[in-house]
Amino acid sequence: MVTGTSLSSVFPLGSRLNERGRLEVGGCDMIELAREYGTPAYVVAEDDLRTRARAFVQAGRDAGHGDFHVVFASKAFPCTAVLELFAQEGLWCDVASGGELYLALNAGFPAERIVLHGNAKSEAELRMALRLRVGLIAVDNFDEIERLARLTGADAGELQESGGPAKAQPVLIRVTPDVKGETHEKISTGQADSKFGFAMADAREAIARVQQVEGLSLQGLHAHIGSQLLELEPFRRAATQLAELGEFPVLDLGGGLGVQYTSEQPAPPSTEEYVSAIVQATAAHRTHPGRLMIEPGRALSANACVTLYTVESVKSNVSCWVAVDGGMSDNLRPMLYGAPYEAHVADRFDGTTSCVLAGKHCESGDVIVAEALLEDPRPGDVIVTPATGAYGYSMASNYNGVPRAPVIFCRDGDARVVVRRESFEDLNARDVV
């Protein structure tokens, strides 16, 4: 797992064990960071995010596609500093609610580089997107087509008064292509019986209806078959299915490329393999390359981040139980999906003691790592879990009145807090009494 000072690829790029045997991320010593900013904390290696963003963009070029766009699925890490960084790198942004749209704009994404998703978009969210004239709206269902027809038709006067679209709003039709990848049932979306998108059987009708709406400009098709996928074949099958519906200027194949959560897991396909598979699979069915988009979330941010905790207690109740100061309120994934993680004492990496790394919340299921190998864990030790940069921050809660953790960016040995830790006052800040 650990050789000399180099670390496995579950850790952020550039991480290492320094001369004192302590984990360094973005050039910062994790023990010192924990001391200065407290725990739990999400620690992000800024350069890692940039490197991954650039690798995706470059992979499109290397695969020979001239109109290829990488759309960050903001739900993976909807923190302004992360969004700002990806906006600077020229990515697009996938938003799935008015709140995510607000965050993306606020972080500097121009509206034309935003894709609005959602299977239950409200009228207010659609109005907001139309007023801003976002790059694309991925239309999910017939009710939404009707609503959009009304909003861009009879109600368009009002929209234009508020600076809305004089021209037609570009849209995609979201299709559920009846393709199932190998992943957790809760994050599988491409099967026929799904809450997302039009069934293949309805897609032609949806296309025809959108084409009749004057205020909409049909650009193409979208499919997102699921998340944490470790094989490329389902993506190829999705491309084939979409091709059944005809050729359009834009194809958006969604996100879904899986990542490595523990050093023992096999490596997922590389960015280059994934992008080139998608470029080839779509090109095979098109006479003109058109525009190709993908929407990675996890693959851009998961491995750029580690979470720091402090051990509060160690006990022996049949198993060795190591309890830390966070848990399901900062990382719900183990509980929700049985997702595996690994853990280390931040300054004693070669762990051999088998323990349960438990969270502090009042639920037996609040376990971060069921079988952690830790080196002589003691109260006060700083524990690190890598690969926490996707869906940890976004699914965080205040369960048990635990203030949500800060996000700290590290780069070249400098740390800066980009999201502060919540305070107790934040916990009742919304009370109306």
Ligand code: LLP
């Ligand atoms: N595009 C669309 C339309 C999506 O719904 C999603 C994720 C993505 C892109 C990005 O997928 P990714 O590349 O990150 O796999 N909370 C779950 C993941 C839910 C994903 C929902 N949609 C988890 O923690 O695993």
